[in-house]
Amino acid sequence: EVHLLESGGGLVQPGGSLKLSCAASGFSFSNYAVSWVRQAPGKGLEWVSSISGSGDTTYSAPSVKGRFTISRDNSKNTLYLQMNSLRAEDTAVYYCAKHSGGNCYYVTDYWGQGTLVTVSS
């Protein structure tokens, strides 16, 4: 059974940093692309960043480019999101989502339960 467990969320001041993790199990992690998608309180879904199964290709939304970095450690079956220069508008639940193939053009077929990031002074 596919399982994705996010961690690392919390309260951080504007301008601060936070690193999210997503521990994956139940599938061959290195064979699948994974993404981060966020959801601000009471709002819809917003794609944040994606990384291929091998880790050699990454993509990020313009709203986070230059501030957020996606990475993965296939030896640890873990996805990361390093978030720097955080802003109030980054406040959201952050979900990790597995794609159905090794490249990012596949659909996301399983999602974790999310971790809440709150940016506030």
Add this chain to the structure above:
Amino acid sequence: EIVMTQSPATLSVSPGERATLSCRASQSVSRNLAWYQQKPGQAPRLLVHAASSRATGIPTRFSGSGSGTDFTLTITSLQSEDFAVYYCQQYQNWPPYTFGQGTKLEIK
């Protein structure tokens, strides 16, 4: 960036009846369109991909149709557990992947 527009924003339907949700893309996404269901406090769940292919374990009362710019998710014989928010997403032209704003399906 492709803009996805869902309608209606809220749909009120009685249990046992049929619900029809719409999603329109600002340009063609071929059949690279997915539908997700999200219940309060839960993660989104994939229902349909490639416009009309049900995901693993999804009941047959959920069906997707359409191609190009206009898509529909139909839920027949609504069950109590189907009342939720539904999102469409295109994965044809990316980045960015884009989602619709959601349709809230509520009990009438």
